[in-house]
Amino acid sequence: MTLGGYLRAVAAGLEDAGLPVADWRADPGEGWIPFDRRRPSIVAWEHDQAGLTWSESDGWALLLVNSPGRRRTVPLAVPLLAAPASIALAVATWAGVPLPPNRPTPNPDAVPDFDGPAGTQQFARALARYA
Numbered sequence: 001m002t003l004g005g006y007l008r009a010v011a012a013g014l015e016d017a018g019l020p021v022a023d024w025r026a027d028p029g030e031g032w033i034p035f036d037r038r039r040p041s042i043v044a045w046e047h048d049q050a051g052l053t054w055s056e057s058d059g060w061a062l063l064l065v066n067s068p069g070r071r072r073t074v075p076l077a078v079p080l081l082a083a084p085a086s087i088a089l090a091v092a093t094w095a096g097v098p099l100p101p102n103r104p105t106p107n108p109d110a111v112p113d114f115d116g117p118a119g120t121q122q123f124a125r126a127l128a129r130y131a
Helices: 003-016 084-095 121-128
Strands: 025-027 030-034 049-055 059-066 070-075
Touching: 003 025, 003 030, 003 049, 003 084, 003 121, 059 084
Parallel strands: none
Antiparallel strands: 025 030, 030 049, 049 059, 059 070
């Protein structure tokens, strides 16, 4: 299994949708993709820091941080291993902005979502699509 490959694909999907990312990090069972607030984005982030978190137990969430230390976590209504296009669409929908018309339209069917439990063979196969 390669969580890094999955997070790399999600980061690329966010970039393609007009949601620039600063980088991404994969740790065992969790990941972090911070948005790059210095670059033009379809979302006007009104936070000191914004990004996506992922964990095997909780799935995807938007993390919004304001100084001094105020954090807000917003779970995204997407499957555990949501396709990159599904995640970009969920972030844009949460922000109330449409995806730009000059961007490719996300097609979650191109890489299907997986919403089974972590640690199963099906989870491993779904994650392996991003190796």
